[in-house]
Amino acid sequence: MGLLELKKVxxxxxxxxxxxxxxLEIHKGEILGLIGPNGSGKTTTFNIITGxxxxxxxxxxxxxxxxxxxxxxxIAELGIIRTFQLANLFFELSVFNNIMIxxxxxxxxxxxxxxxxxxxxxxxxxxxxxxxxxxxxxxGLEPHKDKLARNLSAGWRKTLAIAxxxxxxPKLLLLDEPACTLSPxxxxxVMNLILKVRDSGVTIMMIEHNMRSIMDxxxxxxxxxxxxxxxxxxxxxxxxxxxxxxxxxxx
Amino acid sequence: xxxxxxxxxxLLLMFFLILAPWLFEKDYYIHLLVMACIYxxxxxxxxxxxGFTGQVSLCHATFYxxxxxxSALLSLNYEMSFWVTFWFGGxxxxxxxxxxxxxxxxxxxxxxxxxxxxxxIMVTLVLDNWVELTKGPMGLPGIPNPTPINILGFKIGFSxxxxxxxxxxxxxxxxxxxxxRIIHSRIGKAMLAIRENxxxxxxxxxxxxxxxxxxxxxxxxxxxxxxxxxxHYILFISPVSFTLSESINILVMMIFGGMQTFVGPIxxxxxxxxxxxxxxxxxxxxxxxxxxxxxxxxIFLPSGIVGSIKEKWSSSNEGK
Amino acid sequence: xIAVFFQQGLNGLxxxxxxxxxxxxxxxxxxILEVINFAHGEIYMIGAxxxxxxxxIFGIPFLFAIPIAMIGSGLFGLLIQRVVFRxxxxxxxxxxxxxxxxxxxxxxxxxxxxxxxxxxxLDSGFAHLNIRFLGLQIxxxxxxxxxxxxxxxxxxxxxxxxxKVGRAMRAVAEDREAAQAVGINIDRIHLLTFxxxxxxxxxxxxxxxxxxxxxxxxxxxxxxxxxxxxxxxGFGNVMGAILAGLILGIVESFGGGYISYAYKDAYAFVIxxxxxxxxxxxxxxxxx
Numbered sequence: 040m041g042l043l044e045l046k047k048v049x050x051x052x053x054x055x056x057x058x059x060x061x062x063l064e065i066h067k068g069e070i071l072g073l074i075g076p077n078g079s080g081k082t083t084t085f086n087i088i089t090g091x092x093x094x095x096x097x098x099x100x101x102x103x104x105x106x107x108x109x110x111x112x113x114i115a116e117l118g119i120i121r122t123f124q125l126a127n128l129f130f131e132l133s134v135f136n137n138i139m140i141x142x143x144x145x146x147x148x149x150x151x152x153x154x155x156x157x158x159x160x161x162x163x164x165x166x167x168x169x170x171x172x173x174x175x176x177x178x179g180l181e182p183h184k185d186k187l188a189r190n191l192s193a194g195w196r197k198t199l200a201i202a203x204x205x206x207x208x209p210k211l212l213l214l215d216e217p218a219c220t221l222s223p224x225x226x227x228x229v230m231n232l233i234l235k236v237r238d239s240g241v242t243i244m245m246i247e248h249n250m251r252s253i254m255d256x257x258x259x260x261x262x263x264x265x266x267x268x269x270x271x272x273x274x275x276x277x278x279x280x281x282x283x284x285x286x287x288x289x290x
Numbered sequence: 291x292x293x294x295x296x297x298x299x300x301l302l303l304m305f306f307l308i309l310a311p312w313l314f315e316k317d318y319y320i321h322l323l324v325m326a327c328i329y330x331x332x333x334x335x336x337x338x339x340x341g342f343t344g345q346v347s348l349c350h351a352t353f354y355x356x357x358x359x360x361s362a363l364l365s366l367n368y369e370m371s372f373w374v375t376f377w378f379g380g381x382x383x384x385x386x387x388x389x390x391x392x393x394x395x396x397x398x399x400x401x402x403x404x405x406x407x408x409x410x411i412m413v414t415l416v417l418d419n420w421v422e423l424t425k426g427p428m429g430l431p432g433i434p435n436p437t438p439i440n441i442l443g444f445k446i447g448f449s450x451x452x453x454x455x456x457x458x459x460x461x462x463x464x465x466x467x468x469x470x471r472i473i474h475s476r477i478g479k480a481m482l483a484i485r486e487n488x489x490x491x492x493x494x495x496x497x498x499x500x501x502x503x504x505x506x507x508x509x510x511x512x513x514x515x516x517x518x519x520x521x522h523y524i525l526f527i528s529p530v531s532f533t534l535s536e537s538i539n540i541l542v543m544m545i546f547g548g549m550q551t552f553v554g555p556i557x558x559x560x561x562x563x564x565x566x567x568x569x570x571x572x573x574x575x576x577x578x579x580x581x582x583x584x585x586x587x588x589i590f591l592p593s594g595i596v597g598s599i600k601e602k603w604s605s606s607n608e609g610k
Numbered sequence: 611x612i613a614v615f616f617q618q619g620l621n622g623l624x625x626x627x628x629x630x631x632x633x634x635x636x637x638x639x640x641x642i643l644e645v646i647n648f649a650h651g652e653i654y655m656i657g658a659x660x661x662x663x664x665x666x667i668f669g670i671p672f673l674f675a676i677p678i679a680m681i682g683s684g685l686f687g688l689l690i691q692r693v694v695f696r697x698x699x700x701x702x703x704x705x706x707x708x709x710x711x712x713x714x715x716x717x718x719x720x721x722x723x724x725x726x727x728x729x730x731x732l733d734s735g736f737a738h739l740n741i742r743f744l745g746l747q748i749x750x751x752x753x754x755x756x757x758x759x760x761x762x763x764x765x766x767x768x769x770x771x772x773x774k775v776g777r778a779m780r781a782v783a784e785d786r787e788a789a790q791a792v793g794i795n796i797d798r799i800h801l802l803t804f805x806x807x808x809x810x811x812x813x814x815x816x817x818x819x820x821x822x823x824x825x826x827x828x829x830x831x832x833x834x835x836x837x838x839x840x841x842x843x844g845f846g847n848v849m850g851a852i853l854a855g856l857i858l859g860i861v862e863s864f865g866g867g868y869i870s871y872a873y874k875d876a877y878a879f880v881i882x883x884x885x886x887x888x889x890x891x892x893x894x895x896x897x898x
Binding site: 404412580 | 640646694697698701703704705707708709711712713714715716717718719720722723727834837838841845872873875876878879880882883886887
Binding site: 112143154206 | 471
C-alpha cells in the first residue's frame with residue numbers, strides 16, 4: 040500500500056494530451072525521481088497531485104483518502120507540500136517571515152485569540168519562532184534570515200523554497216527541479232539537505248533534469264514521455280531500459 | 291533605538307491629536323480635522339484590502355456609501371440613534387462586501403479592479419434612481435446628530451465640531467487598533483502571503499479565498515462605519531459623495547502615504563485632506579492640478595511617503 | 611411593433627460600433643503594454659473636440675475632419691505614451707491604473723477650463739439626411755458610424771495580419787521576451803500601439819459627438835463600458851472585443867427601450883456579473 044496512489048490519471052489541454060492513464064504509487068520513506076523530456080507531463084503531474092489542476096479522469100488516493108477533488112490548501116493541510124520550478128517565494132518579506140508563513144498549517148487559528156493576542160497565541164508563536172530557527176539551521180539559511188527573499192541568490196532561493204515547504208509540515212514533499220540552474224557544489228548541498236529531510240521521515244518525489252543527482256540520490260525513478268509512463272524502477276534498471284535510452288537520452 | 295524613536299513619535303502624535311482643536315481655533319479647521327479622521331478610517335481600512343492582501347478594490351467609497359445610506363435611512367425612517375445605526379451601517383456594508391466578494395474575489399489583478407469599479411458605478415446608479423427610497427440625486431437631508439451621551443459625568447451633546455472631532459478620533463483609534471492586531475497576527479501573515487504569491491500561499495495550506503474575503507469584508511465594513519459617521523456628521527448625504535472618483539481618491543491617499551505600511555494611509559489621508567484646502571482653488575482648476583499631482587506622484591514617489599522613508603532606512607541599514 | 615424592435619436593434623449596432631472602436635484601442639494597449647488606460651475616454655473626447663473645431667472654425671467637411679482628428683489624436687497618444695506611460699512599464703498594475711486615472715482627470719478638467727463644460731453640438735452636415743429601407747429609418751449620420759467602424763476595423767485587421775509591423779505587434783502581445791529576443795524593438799511597438807489605439811478612439815469620439823453632443827465629460831461613460839467589452843472579449847483579444855462591443859450596444863439599446871432607460875448604464879455590469887457567475891473560470895479569452 041503506497042502513501043500516495045495515482046490511478047489512471049488523465050489530463051488534456053485542448054487537443055494536447057498532457058497525461059494519459061498515468062498509474063503511480065509512491066512508497067513511504069522513498070525518494071522518487073520523476074523524469075522525462077520537456078512537455079512530458081511532469082509538472083502537470085505535480086499540479087494534479089497538489090490540486091492546482093483537476094484531472095479529467097482517474098483518482099488520487101492519499102493515506103486511503105480520495106483527494107482527487109480537493110482544493111490546493113486542503114491537500115496541503117493533509118501534508119502534501121510542493122515547491123515550484125521558478126522558486127516562487129514571498130519576495131518582499133524576510134527569509135525568517137517566509138518560513139513563519141510556512142507554519143500556517145500547524146497553527147490553529149481562532150479569530151478572537153489572534154485579535155487579543157492571548158497567551159496561548161503568544162506561546163504558539165514563540166514555539167514556531169524556535170522551530171523556524173531550527174529550519175534555518177538545518178538549511179543553512181541562518182546567516183540570511185533578515186534578508187528580503189528577493190535579495191537572495193538563485194541557489195539560496197531554491198533552498199528557501201524547500202525551507203518554506205518544511206515549515207508546512209510535509210508527509211510527502213514534491214520538489215520541482217530543486218537543483219536546476221545551481222552550481223555543482225550547490226547541487227550537492229541541496230541534495231544532501233533533501234537526504235536529511237528524507238531521513239527525518241518525509242517521503243520525497245522530485246522532478247529533476249540533472250541526471251547525476253537523479254541517479255545518485257533517488258531510490259526509484261519513473262520516466263514519462265508524452266504523458267505516458269515508459270519505465271519505472273531503481274536507477275540502475277532504468278538506465279538500462281531501451282525505451283528510456285531511445286526516447287529520453289536521445290541515443 | 292528604532293522602537294524608542296517610534297514610541298516618542300507616537301507620544302508626540304497623540305499629544306498633537308488631542309490638543310489639535312485648541313491649536314486651530316477656527317471652526318473650519320476643526321471640520322477639516324474631522325474629515326481627515328473619516329478619510330483615515332477609509333484609507334487605512336482600504337490598506338488592509340489593497341496594501342496588505344494585494345486585492346485592488348475600486349469600490350471602497352461604495353461601501354462607505356452603503357454604510358452612510360443604511361445609517362441615514364434607519365435614523366430618518368425608524369428614529370434610531372447613531373449609536374445603533376452605525377453598527378447596522380458597518381455590518382450592512384460588510385455583508386454586501388461578503389456577498390459581492392464571494393463572487394468576484396477569485397478574479398485577479400485588472401479583472402478584479404475593473405469589476406469592483408463597475409460595481410461602484412452600478413450602486414451609484416441605484417442610489418440615483420431608486421427615488422422612493424433614496425430620494426435620488428436630491429439626497430437625504432435632516433439626518434439627526436448622535437444623541438447626547440454621558441461620560442464620567444460630562445455630557446457630550448455633539449453640538450460643536452470639537453465634540454465630533456474627539457468622537458472621530460476615538461473611532462480612528464479603535465479601528466487602527468483592530469487593524470494593527472489583524473496585520474500583526476497570523477491572519478495578517480496569511481494575508482501578506484496572498485499579496486506576495488497566491489500560489490505559494492495555497493501550497494502551504496492557506497485557504498486564500500477565505501482570507502481575501504475576510505480582508506475585503508472587514509475593510510469594507512470599516513468603510514461602512516466611516517460612512518455612518520459621515521452621515522451623522524454632515525447631516526446630509528447624496529450619491530455624489532460615494533462615486534468611483536471618491537473610491538480612487540481614497541486609493542490615492544493610501545498610496546500617497548504608503549500602502550504597505552500601517553501608518554502610511556493615515557498620513558496620506560491627513561495630508562491630502564488638509565493640504566488642498568490651503569490652495570483655495572475651485573472646481574476644474576483644482577481637479578486639473580489633482581490629476582497632474584497624481585501623475586507626478588506615481589512617477590516619482592511610487593512607494594508613498596512612509597514607504598520611501600522605510601526603504602531609505604532599510605537600505606542604509608543593509609549598507610552597514 | 612416589429613419595426614420598433616428592429617429600430618432598437620439598429621440603434622444598438624450604432625452604439626455598439628462606437629464601443630468596438632474604443633475597446634479595440636483599449637484591448638490592444640492592454641495586450642501590449644499591460645496597462646488599463648482610464649484616459650482612453652479623454653482621447654475620445656479630444657477627437658470629438660478636434661473634429662468640432664475643424665468643421666466649425668476651419669470649415670473642413672466632416673468626412674475629412676475625422677481622419678485629420680485621428681492623426682492629431684494619434685500623435686497626442688505618442689506623446690502621452692512617452693511622457694506618462696513609459697516611466698511605469700514593469701511596475702505594479704496599480705501604478706498604471708492610477709497614473710492613467712490621473713491623466714484622465716487632468717485632461718477632462720483642463721478641457722473644462724479651456725472649452726467650458728456646456729455640451730455643444732457637432733454638425734456633421736448629414737443630420738437631416740434620412741435613409742429608409744425595409745421600413746426602417748436611419749439618419750446617414752448614424753449609418754456612417756457603422757460604415758466607418760467596419761472600414762477601420764478592416765484596415766486594422768489587414769494591418770495586424772499582413773504587415774511586418776502588425777506581426778511584430780502580435781508577437782509582443784504573445785510573448786514579450788521572445789519578441790525581444792528575435793530583435794523586435796519593443797519600445798517602438800509600444801508607441802505605435804498607443805498611437806493606433808488613440809486614433810481609433812478619436813474616430814469613435816468624432817462619430818459619437820455628431821450623434822449626441824461634445825463635452826469635456828463625454829468620454830467617461832463610454833470608456834467604462836468599453837472596459838466591460840474588453841473583459842467580456844478577453845483582455846488583448848481583438849475579435850472578442852468586436853463581438854462583445856456589438857453585443858453590449860444591442861443589449862443596452864433593447865434594455866433602454868424595453869426594460870428601463872434610467873438603468874441603461876447598469877446593463878454592462880449585469881452582463882459582466884452574469885458572465886462571471888455562469889462561466890467563472892474565465893470568459894471568451896480565458897482568465898488572464
